[in-house]
Amino acid sequence: MERTQVAIIGGGPAGMLLSHMLHLDGIDSVVLERQPRDHVLKRIRAGVLEHGTVKLLRDVGLGERMAREGHAHDGTWIAWEDREPFLIDTKRHTGKQMWSFGQTAITEELYRVRARDGGRLIDDAGQVVLHELTGDRPWIGFEKDGAAQRLECEFVAGCDGFHGVSRGSLPGELLRTFERAYPFGWLGVMSETPPLGDIMYAQHRRGFALASQRNAMLSRYYIQCDLATKLEDWPDDRFWEELKRRFPPDIARKIVTGPSIEKSIAPLRSFVAEPMSYGRLFLAGDSAHIVPPTGAKGLNLAVSDVFYLHRGLVAQIRRNDGRYLERYSETALRRVWGAERLSWQLTKLLHVFPDDDDFTRRVNLNEFDHLQASAAAQAALAEQYVGLPFEDLAANP
Numbered sequence: 001m002e003r004t005q006v007a008i009i010g011g012g013p014a015g016m017l018l019s020h021m022l023h024l025d026g027i028d029s030v031v032l033e034r035q036p037r038d039h040v041l042k043r044i045r046a047g048v049l050e051h052g053t054v055k056l057l058r059d060v061g062l063g064e065r066m067a068r069e070g071h072a073h074d075g076t077w078i079a080w081e082d083r084e085p086f087l088i089d090t091k092r093h094t095g096k097q098m099w100s101f102g103q104t105a106i107t108e109e110l111y112r113v114r115a116r117d118g119g120r121l122i123d124d125a126g127q128v129v130l131h132e133l134t135g136d137r138p139w140i141g142f143e144k145d146g147a148a149q150r151l152e153c154e155f156v157a158g159c160d161g162f163h164g165v166s167r168g169s170l171p172g173e174l175l176r177t178f179e180r181a182y183p184f185g186w187l188g189v190m191s192e193t194p195p196l197g198d199i200m201y202a203q204h205r206r207g208f209a210l211a212s213q214r215n216a217m218l219s220r221y222y223i224q225c226d227l228a229t230k231l232e233d234w235p236d237d238r239f240w241e242e243l244k245r246r247f248p249p250d251i252a253r254k255i256v257t258g259p260s261i262e263k264s265i266a267p268l269r270s271f272v273a274e275p276m277s278y279g280r281l282f283l284a285g286d287s288a289h290i291v292p293p294t295g296a297k298g299l300n301l302a303v304s305d306v307f308y309l310h311r312g313l314v315a316q317i318r319r320n321d322g323r324y325l326e327r328y329s330e331t332a333l334r335r336v337w338g339a340e341r342l343s344w345q346l347t348k349l350l351h352v353f354p355d356d357d358d359f360t361r362r363v364n365l366n367e368f369d370h371l372q373a374s375a376a377a378q379a380a381l382a383e384q385y386v387g388l389p390f391e392d393l394a395a396n397p
């Protein structure tokens with residue numbers, strides 16, 4: 001039997017960041033992770049950080065590698081078939097920059113600092129079940145090396161991603177879910193080639209494409225694909241050819257191709273679970289919500305949930321002030337829905353849907369032309385893309 005103040009289910013970026021931030025405030029936690037550590041550290045995910053995410057990571061001592069390997073951007077481009085490319089100019093409209101820095105590197109950094117600081121992480125933990133969440137002393141049952149174990153705690157953080165067990169621990173009559181599935185996926189390639197100078201989304205009649213990056217010699221590219229797409233049908237040459245067809249020719253010429261070091265297909269989904277808390281259980285990150293990757297909000301939302309949850313747990317545990325935890329779900333959800341709306345809108349604007357008709361195409365084109373022409377529309381998009389601010393309690397007393 002083990003005891004801790006906060007039991008954290010899931011050792012992805014949400015769980016590990018929360019564990020690290022609680023440690024900085026002298027609060028003990030144990031992370032239970034279903035997968036072996038190597039598996040978690042190898043996963044490749046998105047890599048664009050909002051201004052607020054960058055600031056928070058710096059504030060908690062995780063800025064050094066980001067400064068060395070990451071890259072600041074004044075904005076992100078949208079290339080539109082026959083139009084001039086458009087810059088979502090976050091620097092100009094908000095004074096803020098975003099950063100390219102991969103989630104894989106952030107996860108490595110979190111595992112490094114937790115190991116350095118003596119953090120307790122139990123990986124390969126099976127059969128995790130949450131108990132007595134509405135009492136004062138919740139506990140977690142799990143299996144490690146074939147033996148049943150028990151972890152007692154004061155609070156539970158459900159950071160176990162979309163396929164975790166925490167969300168299902170809310171009673172069915174309380175839990176509401178909201179969902180959109182999209183009829184396509186993204187085929188992604190990582191290559192050790194110099195990236196384009198900026199991040200660029202491309203709208204094209206053959207489908208969406210994206211040029212992104214991790215560092216000076218690591219590029220990340222994606223193309224929209226059918227859900228039935230098989231990786232073996234996409235050797236590197238075919239991928240590069242299709243990618244280049246979807247960017248304007250002068251930009252396609254600048255794309256440096258090379259052997260892929262990773263290739264994968266991800267489906268697109270919008271999903272929100274409400275509420276994000278139940279008794280002493282608090283959901284954070286992908287366990288409570290999924291966004292399609294258009295807009296790169298997934299990791300940033302996990303970070304803002306952790307910001308709110310850490311603040312609430314510190315206030316409760318150290319000052320016996322429950323106001324933040326009581327409002328955790330509603331506060332976190334306001335920001336979640338902001339990102340859900342943006343990523344849904346950008347997904348609709350930039351992708352080709354099987355049932356698109358001429359009306360939809362005209363409306364989308366008009367939205368793009370309006371963006372090009374209207375400083376107000378540009379400012380509104382930039383404000384959401386760069387990330388909405390973290391709320392203080394005073395904003396909604």
Ligand code: APR
Binds near residue numbers: 040161165298
């Ligand atoms: N018990 C313990 N751990 C579990 C369980 C379980 N039953 N189920 C899942 N997990 C673990 C997963 O193995 C994973 O390591 O929880 C972790 C959840 O991590 P993520 O899926 O990375 O979710 P999160 O930490 O919320 O980070 C969100 O990841 O998916 C991206 O776009 C998303 O960038 C965002 C970020």
Ligand code: PHB
Binds near residue numbers: 045212
């Ligand atoms: C990425 O770099 O992987 C990336 C960038 C922008 C997105 C999604 C993913 O919108």
